[in-house]
Amino acid sequence: MIAITGAAGQLGRALIECCTRQGIDFTALTHSQLDITNASTVARFFSECPCECIFNCAAYTQVDAAEENPKQALLVNSLAPWNLARTSIPVIHISTDYVFDGSNISACEVDDAPRPLSVYGLSKRMGETSLLEGGFQGLIVRTAWTYSARPGTKNFLHTMQRLFNERDAIGVVNDQIGTPTLAEDLAQSLIDLYLMGEHLKPMHVLHCTNAGSASWFEFAQAIASLTKTHCTVHPIASSEYPAKAQRPAYSVLSLTAIQELGIRPRPWLDALESVCKKDESNV
Ligand SMILES: NC(=O)c1ccc[n+]([C@@H]2O[C@H](COP(=O)([O-])OP(=O)(O)OC[C@H]3O[C@@H](n4cnc5c(N)ncnc54)[C@H](OP(=O)(O)O)[C@@H]3O)[C@@H](O)[C@H]2O)c1
Numbered sequence: 001m002i003a004i005t006g007a008a009g010q011l012g013r014a015l016i017e018c019c020t021r022q023g024i025d026f027t028a029l030t031h032s033q034l035d036i037t038n039a040s041t042v043a044r045f046f047s048e049c050p051c052e053c054i055f056n057c058a059a060y061t062q063v064d065a066a067e068e069n070p071k072q073a074l075l076v077n078s079l080a081p082w083n084l085a086r087t088s089i090p091v092i093h094i095s096t097d098y099v100f101d102g103s104n105i106s107a108c109e110v111d112d113a114p115r116p117l118s119v120y121g122l123s124k125r126m127g128e129t130s131l132l133e134g135g136f137q138g139l140i141v142r143t144a145w146t147y148s149a150r151p152g153t154k155n156f157l158h159t160m161q162r163l164f165n166e167r168d169a170i171g172v173v174n175d176q177i178g179t180p181t182l183a184e185d186l187a188q189s190l191i192d193l194y195l196m197g198e199h200l201k202p203m204h205v206l207h208c209t210n211a212g213s214a215s216w217f218e219f220a221q222a223i224a225s226l227t228k229t230h231c232t233v234h235p236i237a238s239s240e241y242p243a244k245a246q247r248p249a250y251s252v253l254s255l256t257a258i259q260e261l262g263i264r265p266r267p268w269l270d271a272l273e274s275v276c277k278k279d280e281s282n283v
Contacts, residue, residue: 001025002194003051005036005084006058010146010153011094014187015055022191027051031058036080046087053138053199054084055190056093059124063098064244066120073119078126085136090199092190097144097178097209099125102248107213109254110142110205118245131203139198140205141190142253145219148183149275156180157275160220164229174217174235177250179209182271189263196261206261207253210268222269226276 002019006012007028019026027049034045036058046054059077060066066073085091098121099114116122128140147155163170189208193199198206214222217235224233238247255265 001027001051003046003049003054003089004028005034005054005056006031007033009057009059009061010148010150010155010183011187012057013150013153014148014183015057015190017184018187018191024191036083037075039083042083043087046084046089051089053194054087054089054091055194056081056084056091059094060120063118063120063247066123067118067244070119070123073123074126077120077123078130081127082130082134085131085134085138085203091131091136091138092194092199093127093131093138093140095128095140095142095205096121096124097142097251097253098248099128099142100248100251102176102250104250104252107252107254108207110207110257117248120245128205132205134203136203137200138203139193139201140203141193142205142207143181143186144209144251144253145178145180146183146186147180149279150183153183156216156219157223157272160223161227164224164227164231167231169232169234170220171234171236171240172217172220173238173241174215175238175249176247177213177215177252178248179211179213179252180219180268180272181209182268182275185210185265185271189258189265192263193258193261198261206257207255208258208263208265209253209255210265210271211255212267212269213252214268219272222272223276226273227279
C-alpha cells in the first residue's frame with residue numbers, strides 16, 4: 001500500500017485515479033486528514049499505517065504569496081518532508097524547476113547546482129536538501145508547470161479558459177521558458193518509478209515533465225487554438241506583468257536520467273491535445 005499526502009491537490013488527485021485504475025492499494029490523506037507540518041501526528045499516523053511508500057504531494061504552492069508568507073512556505077516545503085522521511089518509510093517527494101535560477105542555456109540536469117530566485121524555490125530546495133542529507137531512502141522528483149483539466153483544480157489551463165471567456169484579448173509572458181506538464185502523465189510516471197523500486201534506493205533526484213519546451217505565451221496560444229477561442233493571445237515581457245516572485249527565465253528540466261530508466265514522457269503538446277479533445281467530446 002502507498003500513502004498519498006496532499007491528496008486533494010491536482011497531483012494527489014491524479015495519483016488517486018492512477019492507483020485506482022491500476023489496482024494499487026492506497027490511502028489518500030488530504031490536508032485536513034493529515035497536516036504534514038505536525039511532527040507528532042505524522043509520526044503517530046505512520047507508526048500504525050502499513051504503507052511501503054509515502055508519495056508527498058502536499059506543498060505550499062502559491063509562488064507569489066510565499067514572498068509575503070515565508071514562514072508557512074518554509075514550514076510546509078522545507079521542514080515537513082523531513083517529518084515524513086524520519087518515519088523510516090521511503091518517500092517519493094515532489095520538487096520543482098524553480099530551484100534553478102534560469103541562467104542555463106540547455107536543459108537543467110539533475111546534478112546542476114540549484115540557485116532559487118524566490119522564497120517558494122528556496123523553500124523547495126531546503127526540503128530537497130534535508131531529505132538528501134538525512135540518509136533516507138527515496139526519491140525527489142522535480143517537475144514543472146503542472147496542470148490538469150480536472151474540475152476544481154487551480155492551474156494555468158483553467159486560468160486561460162476563464163480569461164478566454166471574459167476577454168477579447170490577453171497578453172501572456174513570452175520570456176519564461178519551461179515545460180507544461182500534465183498532472184495525470186506525471187502521476188503515471190511516479191507510479192512507474194515506484195513499481196520499478198526507485199524509492200528503495202538512497203535518496204536521489206530525478207526530473208520528470210512532459211517532453212519539449214514552451215513559453216507561457218506558446219502554452220496559452222496552444223490552449224487557445226485547441227479550444228477554438230475568439231480571444232486573441234499576444235506575447236508580453238515579464239516586466240509588463242509584474243509579479244511578487246521572480247521566476248527563472250529558462251527552467252527546462254533534462255529528462256535524460258528518467259529516459260535511461262525507460263520512462264519516456266510524451267511531448268507537452270500531445271498531452272495538452274489529449275485533454276482538450278476529451279473536454280470537447282464531453283460538451
Ligand atoms: N503546480 C505546479 O505548477 C508545480 C510545478 C512544479 C512543482 N510542483 C510541485 O508538485 C507538487 C504537487 O503540486 P500540486 O500542483 O498538486 O499542488 P496543489 O494542487 O496546490 O496541491 C497541494 C496540496 O497540498 C496540501 N497542503 C498544503 N499544506 C499542507 C500541509 N501542511 N499538510 C498537508 N497537506 C497540505 C494542499 O491543501 P490545501 O489546499 O487545503 O492547503 C493541497 O491539497 C508540489 O510539491 C509542488 O511544489 C507543482
